[in-house]
Amino acid sequence: MKKYILLVLLTTLFAPTFAQDSTEAKSPKRQSFALIGGVSDMWYKNFVTRRDYVQSYTHFGIQYAAEVKPNVDVYGTLVYGIRDAKDMASAGLGLRYYLLDRDTHKKFRPFASFSGEVVADNSTRTTYSDVDLTGSVGSGFDVKILGSLYGRAMVNVGFPFFQLGKVDLTAGRGTYTHYTAGLVYEWGNKPKPAPVKAAEPVSIDTDGDGIVDKEDKCPTVKGVRANNGCPLDTDGDGVIDAEDKCPTVAGVKENQGCPLDTDGDGIIDSEDRCPTVAGVKANQGCPADSDGDGVIDSEDACPNVAGIASLKGCPAPKDADGDGVIDADDLLPNVAGLVALQGVPENLAIYFDTDQFSLTSESTTTVDAMAKLFKAQPSLKLKVTGHTDSRQSVQYNVALSKNRVFETRKYLIKNGVEAKRMKVAWFSELVPAAPNKTVDGMKLNRRVELKITK
Incomplete structure (x- = not known):
């Protein structure tokens, strides 16, 4: 079953x-x-x-x-x-x-x-x-x-x-x-063949120029037999002579058959190295650039000195110590420091004459820079530590190193640094920076160290 x-x-x-209804047409x-x-x-x-x-x-x-x-x-x-x-x-x-x-x-x-x-x-x-x-x-x-x-x-x-x-x-x-x-x-589902177009009578002359369409290269535009039924275009720029303002010089249709001079400097675009900016013929159509730095004279703040575009053609400012802070903004332009500290290092030292605690002219330059930095950045704090060489007793050197610290601290306070932003300490000759056996070594030990903290 x-x-x-x-x-x-x-x-x-x-x-x-497989079967098909006899009434179906397709x-x-x-x-x-x-x-x-x-x-x-x-x-x-x-x-x-x-x-x-x-x-x-x-x-x-x-x-x-x-x-x-x-x-x-x-x-x-x-x-x-x-x-x-x-x-x-x-x-x-x-x-x-x-x-x-x-x-x-x-x-x-x-x-x-x-x-x-x-x-x-x-x-x-x-x-x-x-x-x-x-x-x-x-x-x-x-x-x-x-x-x-x-x-x-x-x-x-x-x-x-x-x-x-x-x-x-x-x-x-x-x-x-x-x-x-x-x-x-x-x-x-094969595509249907395209209908066959009936042949046109050979005697039709659509544009009425006396040349039948079969022999006319431009059957819908009146032309001349010398150009196979097309209008004359002497310069071959695609603009017929009847509409071409410059019929003997190849141009473009949007300029009525004449060559383009986009910037209007009298130099056609095909010969102009800077076709969209008015220039001079001596510079092949580009604006003059006397110092050759790529910034044209009309926009160059230093037209006779090669510079950089970002500075309007002037040279880049100097950075003597190479710390990334230009000298004009560097609080210590001859000492490499940090960009975040305006060119000041995190650790500095100032040096004193033998058996002295007054600041030298060289030391005040360094301390002045520190004072300017602390005025500009209120969040910074400073640790000030004093040191001596070993040519006196420890007790004497303790007092001397303390005096050096407080002299430095007093100078900073006088120049606007609040006392609460500073911590102080003094170590006599106990933490030398160099051996005390030479004159140069002892000079390095007669110091106050300034360490920036946050």
Whole structure:
């Protein structure tokens, strides 16, 4: 009985694709044949054990499709799947709708599909115990490979409606999924040949210049025979002599046939190195730049000295100590410091004469710079430490180093640095900067160190 049912279903499935109503005026525009293959996942439920399980088959098949409306195909599919000793088969009939117009999107064509299938398999305890009638929905796309050959990928999800034949009451079917890929060959839908244009009579002279259109290179514009029916253009610039203000010199149409002089400096653009800026002939149409620094004289603040554009043609300011702060802004232009401290180092030292604690003229220069920095940056703090050489007793040197610290602190306060922003300490000869064995070493030890902190 099942064989007859399958035969009737298959006949019903493919009859619409091969038969044609005698009343139809036209056959479908497109037809295609596909070889497909993939994996089918079939879900089951064993009612005895109450367990769900899935059976996966490797399947192969064929599919034929015919276009019934623009971007709508009716198709039939036969699939056979196998896994170990088990196998399955299905036959389906469906509609495929292309989401993009196939005439304009020929390389990539996504689609959605709806179909009905007859599915039979021997995964339950009774071999081919029943046949399912199912409905499925799917989606996929075609990708053009070459000519009429396409690659296809699609996914279909099916839902059983009811079963025919002997039913296995211990096992029930659930949904199934076909994951399919294949090659598609498509034919039909050839473009219509363009209508043949009737030959024009040989005697027509559209522009009335006495030269028939067949021999006239410019049949819609009155010309002369010497130029094959086209108007004369002596300089060959595309502007006819009748409309050309400069008929013997090649120009441009927007300037009525004359050469362009965009900047109006009397030098035509084709000979002007700076066609958009008025210049001088001696500089090939560019503005004069006497010092050659790339800044024209009219904009150069230093026209006779090579400079840089960012400074209007003047030379870059000097930075004697190379600390990145120009001398004009550097509080200590001859001592490399930090940009954040206006050219002042974080650690400085001032030096004193033997057995003295008054500031020297050289020391006051350094302390003045420190005072200016502290006025400009109120968040800074200062640590002031005093030192001596080793030529007196420790007790004597303690007092001397203290005096040097307080003399420096007094000078800073006098010049606007608040006392609360300074910490002081004195160390006699106990923290030498150099050995006390030479005159130069002792000179380096007679010092006050200024260390900037935050």
